[in-house]
Amino acid sequence: MPVIFVTGATSGFGAATARLFAKNGWKVVATGRRQERLDALAAEFPGLVHPARLDLTDKASVEAAVAALPADFQPIMCLFNNGGLALGSNPIPNTRFEDWERMIDTNIKGLLYATMAVLPLLKAAGKGASIVNVGSIAGRLAYPGGNVYGATKAFVHNFSENLRTDLGGGDIRVTGLEPGMAKSEFTTVRTYGDAEANEKFYEGVEPILPENIADMVWFIANQPPHININFLEVMCTAQIPARTNIVRKS
Ligand code: NDP
Ligand code: 8X3
Numbered sequence: 001m002p003v004i005f006v007t008g009a010t011s012g013f014g015a016a017t018a019r020l021f022a023k024n025g026w027k028v029v030a031t032g033r034r035q036e037r038l039d040a041l042a043a044e045f046p047g048l049v050h051p052a053r054l055d056l057t058d059k060a061s062v063e064a065a066v067a068a069l070p071a072d073f074q075p076i077m078c079l080f081n082n083g084g085l086a087l088g089s090n091p092i093p094n095t096r097f098e099d100w101e102r103m104i105d106t107n108i109k110g111l112l113y114a115t116m117a118v119l120p121l122l123k124a125a126g127k128g129a130s131i132v133n134v135g136s137i138a139g140r141l142a143y144p145g146g147n148v149y150g151a152t153k154a155f156v157h158n159f160s161e162n163l164r165t166d167l168g169g170g171d172i173r174v175t176g177l178e179p180g181m182a183k184s185e186f187t188t189v190r191t192y193g194d195a196e197a198n199e200k201f202y203e204g205v206e207p208i209l210p211e212n213i214a215d216m217v218w219f220i221a222n223q224p225p226h227i228n229i230n231f232l233e234v235m236c237t238a239q240i241p242a243r244t245n246i247v248r249k250s
Contacts, residue, residue, distance in 0.1 A: 002125075004221070005029040005076045007056060007114050008083030010037035012184025013134065016210035017080055017217045022048045024218070029073050031065060032083065056083050056110025057102070066117040075124035078221040081111050082134040084152075086190040089145035100148040107152035115163065122172050127225040130173040132217055133160045137180040137233060141241060153178075157231070164230065173228040175220050180235035182208035205238045 004021045008014035010032035018028045022045040030041050031052045038051030050073045054065040084107040087099035111133065122129040138146050139153030160176035167174060183202050191197040212234075220229050235241070 001025060001027050002077035002128075003027040003029060003073050003075065004078040004080060005031070005114075005118050005121075006080045006082060007031050007054075007110070009041065010034040012186060012210045013179075013182070013213040013217075014080065014082045015041065016214040017082070018049065019044070020211070020214040020218055021078075026077075027073055029069065029076070056113065057105040059109075059113045062110070062113040063117050066121070069121075074121050075126075075129075076118055076121040077125045077129055078217075079114065079118045079122060079131045080134075080217055081114055081131060083110060083114075084134065086138075086149040086186065087192075089190055091144045092147050095147060103148055103152050107149075108155050111156060111159070119172075123170070125171075127171045129171050130175065130221050131163065132175045132177050132220055133163075135160065135176045135178040137178055137235060137241070139178065140233075144245075161230070164228065171225065173223075173225075175229045176231045177213070177216060177220065178231060178233040179208055179213060180233075180239045181205070182210065182213065182236075184210050206236060207238075208234065208236045 004026050006014045006018045006028060009018045009030035014032070018030050018041055022028050028049045029052055030038050030049050031054050032038060033053065033055050035053050038053060042049040042051045050070060052065040052068070054061045056062060085103065087103055088095060115131065122131065133156050135156040136153040138150040139157045142150055157176050157178065160174055164174035187198040187201045188195055216232060216234065220232065223229060
């Protein structure tokens with residue numbers, strides 16, 4: 001049975017992807033900080049899900065979780081590098097360095113820790129192995145308050161292409177999956193737990209749902225081994241890419 005290693009499996013895109021792959025007979029290494037959610041996922045799919053608590057901002061915890069993988073959850077056929085967050089949506093300078101540092105530590109450094117720790121197990125899987133890095137349209141399109149969050153996702157875009165280049169000629173495919181507005185716990189986290197702001201953000205819009213993203217990860221990971229989808233950018237139909245603003249003198 002192929003194995004997928006999912007970062008951020010306790011919520012949103014990661015939880016939906018873990019469920020879809022488990023339903024389709026893959027084994028899943030489900031990671032995140034919230035142990036009770038990992039355990040619930042494992043209970044939902046007995047024998048198919050290995051719950052591995054880790055904090056992406058802590059290199060040692062990522063390495064320890066990978067080192068402790070049971071033999072029947074190796075090698076890894078797909079790494080879904082998805083765990084991440086935005087904190088705050090104020091324009092500069094009304095921003096907080098601690099938020100910026102956590103986004104950099106999670107979205108950039110955490111993704112690098114997971115990539116490097118899992119890479120030998122992907123190599124062991126051989127043909128058909130893949131890495132799916134979750135970027136964002138925010139990495140390409142600036143918007144007020146996007147600042148460092150968008151910059152971390154620009155890093156993910158560029159790193160995906162560089163990783164693919166460095167791994168070129170081997171068996172491991174690399175894809176940057178770059179969604180726009182999607183409904184998960186993302187905005188609740190971004191607003192420091194404001195559930196009302198979360199609901200308001202999605203009012204009158206049919207956003208991307210985590211299940212839609214899971215379908216895309218499935219599509220990417222199950223391409224024939226000679227096919228590499230480099231980037232997949234996706235928005236809900238209601239979101240348009242016209243984001244330039246004119247700042248007029250009053
Ligand atoms: P959610 O908030 O629903 O899920 C985020 C996941 O990341 C959780 O499982 C969380 O697990 C995990 N995570 C966050 N920090 C850490 C950490 N330090 N260590 C380990 N795991 C961590 O959001 P989404 O599902 O929407 O987000 C998934 C990815 O998609 C993110 O990278 C996000 O930037 C990106 N994205 C989201 C979009 C959206 O509009 N929703 C659009 C484009 C990209 P736990 O808290 O248990 O640790
Ligand atoms: C999240 C998408 O457009 O809200 O990455 O920044 S957006």
